[in-house]
Amino acid sequence: MDPQTSSQLPFTFPACPSVTSSYDPDWDPVFHTPKTGGVLDNGNLYKTMSSQEYCDKHFAGRYDDSKLFDVFFHRALDDRLGPKSPVIVNGAHPGFCYSELRREFTGIKTIPMFLMERTFAWTSEQGSRQLLYAALGGAGQGKAVEDKFRGAYIAVQQISEASDFVLESQNLQDRHWRDVLDILVKVDPRVEEVVKKYLVPV
Numbered sequence: 420m421d422p423q424t425s426s427q428l429p430f431t432f433p434a435c436p437s438v439t440s441s442y443d444p445d446w447d448p449v450f451h452t453p454k455t456g457g458v459l460d461n462g463n464l465y466k467t468m469s470s471q472e473y474c475d476k477h478f479a480g481r482y483d484d485s486k487l488f489d490v491f492f493h494r495a496l497d498d499r500l501g502p503k504s505p506v507i508v509n510g511a512h513p514g515f516c517y518s519e520l521r522r523e524f525t526g527i528k529t530i531p532m533f534l535m536e537r538t539f540a541w542t543s544e545q546g547s548r549q550l551l552y553a554a555l556g557g558a559g560q561g562k563a564v565e566d567k568f569r570g571a572y573i574a575v576q577q578i579s580e581a582s583d584f585v586l587e588s589q590n591l592q593d594r595h596w597r598d599v600l601d602i603l604v605k606v607d608p609r610v611e612e613v614v615k616k617y618l619v620p621v
Contacts (some may be wrong), residue, residue: 430597448503464488465599488595490572490585497570499618507565512574513546515539552576593621 433608467473468484490510517540521532553573556561571578585592603610 442529463601464595465598487585490581491588491592491595492599494570494581494585495592495621496618498621499596499614501619502566502569503562507557509553509568509571509573512572513549513551514541515576516541516543516546518543549573566620 468477468481474481493508493510500506500508515535517536524532553568553571556573556576557568567578572581574578580586600610600614
């Protein structure tokens with residue numbers, strides 16, 4: 420935010436980056452069903468799920484799995500920023516919106532998408548309201564309200580509780596965090612320095 424603009428506001432609030440996620444806490448992701456249970460025990464989650472063997476058996480569930488990982492990531496990052504951090508991280512579900520993401524759909528796939536868009540879809544502007552609420556919903560309402568947004572999952576402009584599986588899977592969430600860092604450090608070793616400097620051990 421421009422400092423001249425922010426100085427004119429009647430309140431201040433912490434930076435609040437939001438991870439966009441279409442995870443739905445009302446259904447259980449394919450990831451933890453028995454048919455993919457072995458993934459929990461074998462090395463780096465991303466490497467295992469990128470293997471030919473995994474993809475041949477469980478490719479259809481990868482979309483659902485990715486949404487679960489979004490939730491794990493923003494919750495783990497917020498945990499490691501700590502409760503006094505001026506940065507609040509949360510995850511926002513923008514909803515099913517009209518967009519160009521489906522522009523390459525052809526054939527029979529276009530029929531259900533056409534019907535879904537006509538029946539359920541929000542405009543992109545309506546979807547963006549969810550992101551704005553995630554970033555600004557607690558602004559100016561005091562620390563107690565702001566803290567409710569820490570690590571929260573937000574949908575339809577309200578804070579929603581994550582699924583029981585997420586709430587009961589702290590060990591898996593921590594493992595996911597370590598696996599992500601393992602990949603990122605190999606891409607850029609400075610990631611490790613940033614983690615040590617700005618994040619707190621959990």
